[in-house]
Amino acid sequence: MKAARTILYILAGIIIVFSFLFILGAFSPDGSTSWLWVGIIGLLVGFLCIFWGSRLGAKAEQTTQNVTLQVDLPGNVSMDTIKCQSCGAPLSAEDIKMVNGAPMVSCPNCGTTYQLTEEPKW
Ligand SMILES: [Zn+2]
Structure with a gap:
């Protein structure tokens, strides 16, 4: 589960960086306004990935704690x-x-x- 969270965070980082590039590109002379929408949707997807990642992490930590409780008693x-x-x-x-x-x-x-x-x- 920890690996899945790391992959999600890396993925989110890449998506957010590309989304920023798209938004910047939309304001450049050769850019089109459709790039702006691609960037905004990309940002949303990126932040959703982080949100999922944090939820995955919370779940994983809870499971770990339960295991620790059984082992440490x-x-x-x-x-x-x-x-x-x-x-x-x-x-x-x-x-x-x-x-x-x-x-x-x-x-x-x-x-x-x-x-x-x-x-x-x-
Ligand atoms: Zn007592």
Whole structure:
């Protein structure tokens, strides 16, 4: 997905540069007004490519984060044994979020937020 985004951005860059040339050409003595339209449409297509590229990137990053969450969670901890360190309330997978690459627990019961360590003390 990252390669697709890079290709889209390069493509968008080329399209936008050519569109500018067409618009400039339209104002030159040999130019025709139809070139102006080609340039404007080209610019629109170019910016659409960037828009798609950023959307593709957002999707790809989301997928990566989900994968990281599964990989980075301590392997010896099963979800139904995790309890809040300060109040002891059971925690579910939704209460654990990835912050800067570290699994952070945010307790829905007492509101405490702390980092999930590799060797839990409970
Ligand atoms: Zn708690």
